[in-house]
Structures are given as C-alpha cells and as structure tokens.
Amino acid sequence: MPTDAAPSISTTALARLRLAAQGLVAGDSVPAELRMTPDPGAVVRRMAALQSQDLPAGMLAVGVRAEGGTASGVAAALASGAVVRTWTMRGTLFLVAAEDARTYVRLASDRVMRSAASRHRGLGITEEDVAVVRKVAEARLAGGAGLTRAELFEAFEAAGQPTRTQRGIHLLSILSHRLVLVQGPLRGRQQEFRLADEWLPPGEGLEGDDALEHLAWRYLASHGPVDERDFAWWIGQPLGTVRGPFRAAGAGAVALEHEGRGLFCTAEIVSLLASGSGERTVVALPGYDELALGYRDRSVAIPDPYLERLIPGVNGVFKAMVAVGGRAVGTWLKEGTPSAPRVRPELFEELPPDVASAVGEATARIEAYWRR
Numbered sequence: 001m002p003t004d005a006a007p008s009i010s011t012t013a014l015a016r017l018r019l020a021a022q023g024l025v026a027g028d029s030v031p032a033e034l035r036m037t038p039d040p041g042a043v044v045r046r047m048a049a050l051q052s053q054d055l056p057a058g059m060l061a062v063g064v065r066a067e068g069g070t071a072s073g074v075a076a077a078l079a080s081g082a083v084v085r086t087w088t089m090r091g092t093l094f095l096v097a098a099e100d101a102r103t104y105v106r107l108a109s110d111r112v113m114r115s116a117a118s119r120h121r122g123l124g125i126t127e128e129d130v131a132v133v134r135k136v137a138e139a140r141l142a143g144g145a146g147l148t149r150a151e152l153f154e155a156f157e158a159a160g161q162p163t164r165t166q167r168g169i170h171l172l173s174i175l176s177h178r179l180v181l182v183q184g185p186l187r188g189r190q191q192e193f194r195l196a197d198e199w200l201p202p203g204e205g206l207e208g209d210d211a212l213e214h215l216a217w218r219y220l221a222s223h224g225p226v227d228e229r230d231f232a233w234w235i236g237q238p239l240g241t242v243r244g245p246f247r248a249a250g251a252g253a254v255a256l257e258h259e260g261r262g263l264f265c266t267a268e269i270v271s272l273l274a275s276g277s278g279e280r281t282v283v284a285l286p287g288y289d290e291l292a293l294g295y296r297d298r299s300v301a302i303p304d305p306y307l308e309r310l311i312p313g314v315n316g317v318f319k320a321m322v323a324v325g326g327r328a329v330g331t332w333l334k335e336g337t338p339s340a341p342r343v344r345p346e347l348f349e350e351l352p353p354d355v356a357s358a359v360g361e362a363t364a365r366i367e368a369y370w371r372r
Contacts, residue, residue: 006255008258009256015327016272019325020278021224022047030272030278031271036065036067038069040063040076041080043066044077046222047222048222050095051094052094059074060286062074062077064366070369078191082098084182090236098199103211105177107215107235108236112236113174120170130171130174133171137181140152140155141195146184147192149190153168172193212235214249216250217249219235221265221269224266225263226295230296233296254267282323283362284322284362284365292328301328302321310331320332324355329347332345341370343363344363
C-alpha cells in the first residue's frame with residue numbers, strides 16, 4: 001500500500017479524525033456512517049470490540065457512543081444476547097457483538113493459552129481439572145440457566161476444584177477460551193455466565209487470514225487512521241501475522257501520513273479533514289476507553305505532559321478522561337449517590353469559555369447515563 005502521495009496530517013487532525021471514527025462526534029457535521037445510533041448493540045458492532053475488564057467502564061464506553069445512551073439500555077443489550085463479554089485478544093475481557101464472539105476467541109485462544117501455561121501449572125490446573133469444571137458448568141447451565149462467577153466457584157469447590165488464589169478465574173478463562181462459556185445478562189452488579197453454544201448465534205465464525213482481514217477493515221473503519229502496527233497490538237497478534245491481512249483490508253482504504261507513518265482509514269473519515277468537524281468536541285470517557293487504549297501509541301490521545309496523570313506510574317491503569325478534539329485535557333471522578341450521581345472534572349489546563357461550558361455538558365451526559 002504505497003503512501004508516497006498521501007496527504008500529511010498533524011497530530012491534532014489525527015486526534016479529531018479518530019474521535020469521529022469512534023462515533024464520538026454528534027450531529028449532522030459527520031457522515032451518516034459515523035453518526036451516533038441509539039442502539040447499543042449497533043454501537044458495539046460498529047466499534048468491533050470495546051475493552052471491558054472493568055465492566056461498568058466498558059458499559060459506559062458503549063453508552064457514551066450511543067445517542068441518548070443509558071446504563072439500562074446497555075444492560076438490555078446484554079440481556080437480549082446482542083452483546084456479550086468474554087476473554088478475547090490480549091487475554092483481556094471485551095464487549096463484542098454476539099455474532100463476532102467465536103471469531104475473536106478462536107483467533108486469540110491458542111496464543112493466550114500458551115502465554116498462560118506456566119501460570120496454569122503454578123496453580124496446579126491439569127486437563128483433568130478442566131474436564132471436571134467443564135462437566136460441572138455444562139450440567140449447571142444447561143437449558144438456558146445462568147450463574148454468576150461466585151455461584152460457579154461454589155459449584156467448582158463442591159466438585160473438589162479450589163478457586164482461591166486466582167485459580168477459579170483462570171478456570172473460567174480456560175472454559176471461555178474453549179468457547180464453553182460466555183458472559184451475558186446482568187444480575188445486580190454481576191454478570192451471568194451462559195453456555196456459549198446456547199447463548200451465541202449458530203455458526204463457526206471466521207478463522208485465520210479471513211478473520212484477520214475482516215477485523216482489520218472493521219478496526220480501521222472504527223479506529224482509523226491507523227497502521228498495521230496499531231492493528232497488531234490491538235488484535236494481540238505478531239506483526240508478521242497481521243501484515244498481509246491488514247494490507248488486503250487497507251487496499252480499499254484511504255492513505256494518510258503522520259510523522260513519517262503511513263496510516264489508513266475510510267473515505268468517510270478523510271472527508272472530515274477539510275471541515276474541522278470534531279475540533280472542539282468535548283467528551284468525558286471512562287477509564288480504559290478505546291480512544292486512549294485502542295492504539296499502540298497513546299500519545300495522540302494523551303499528550304506526553306499528561307501521561308502520568310492519566311496512567312499513574314504508566315502501570316496499565318487508565319483513569320477516566322475528559323478530551324477536547326480527541327486529546328485529553330483532564331480526568332473526572334464519580335461522586336454523589338447512586339440515585340443522584342455527580343461527575344467532577346479535574347482539568348489540567350484552562351479552557352476557553354465555550355469549551356469549558358461543553359465540559360459541563362459532557363459530564364452531565366454521563367450523569368444522565370447513570371440515572372436512566
């Protein structure tokens with residue numbers, strides 16, 4: 001995919017294009033393909049996957065990308081089976097469309113399980129142990145039943161399988177990577193596990209290069225402008241494995257250049273270059289949001305002077321952030337009560353009056369998400 005004649009863009013332009021690609025710019029200023037939809041399931045499908053090791057943060061990431069998004073609306077998408085949560089790439093939990101779950105898990109399973117093998121040995125997990133907990137899970141969940149993690153742990157313990165010292169969570173991860181289990185509806189603040197063959201739509205999903213090319217296109221359409229290194233990091237596969245499928249997907253994309261890197265995105269995203277759309281858009285986003293975490297290089301969304309304030313100790317814990325034009329300008333904290341939540345922004349810089357006012361609107365939107 002030659003990029004010799006690709007237009008060069010600034011970091012601020014790249015940030016706002018990614019903001020729009022992620023469905024975070026509201027209104028008629030963006031093409032129809034990038035506009036918000038009220039359907040949380042459609043949001044997840046368009047985003048390809050949203051990191052969700054922290055379930056409330058993952059649900060909020062869906063909600064802020066949905067027109068009028070609410071916690072109850074996202075919960076309904078989980079209850080309907082349209083959206084599921086499971087271990088996929090990078091050994092991390094993601095929210096994905098139910099029809100995509102098998103594709104993601106099959107791509108990731110061998111690599112993730114190999115990397116976890118020594119930990120499994122240290123926890124004393126054998127194939128015989130996995131067979132025992134699989135039999136327990138299949139018996140207890142058959143016929144559409146759902147159990148929380150605590151309830152499954154209790155059943156495992158009764159079958160002679162210890163669950164302490166993270167042994168239980170690794171057993172659940174193994175069963176999920178083998179497409180025995182998937183996480184579905186909420187019960188209170190917990191998710192129920194369901195049998196994957198009963199809860200997911202029928203079908204085997206895509207495999208190998210077909211899966212990688214399919215997901216590469218969806219990634220560059222929902223996260224672009226990006227390059228093959230971004231995709232390799234996001235999908236959790238070696239660069240050599242994804243290079244061919246990414247380039248095949250990118251053949252239908254538009255090339256841009258940023259600081260010597262060739263980047264690719266859809267024509268709809270490129271059309272926003274001249275308009276300046278999203279330049280002053282303010283969003284309040286949860287921790288671990290895809291805008292910051294969905295790329296190999298986080299400096300586009302998080303300016304270097306703010307890196308330690310968003311990711312203390314650069315230790316992998318991402319704070320909730322306030323962003324203007326796709327670049328972080330602060331963090332926010334949840335305060336108040338469950339019935340009257342409040343969002344308190346902590347800004348890193350002084351903002352123009354109109355942008356400061358928009359910060360208030362962005363935080364009010366999150367308060368409304370929790371209340372409805």
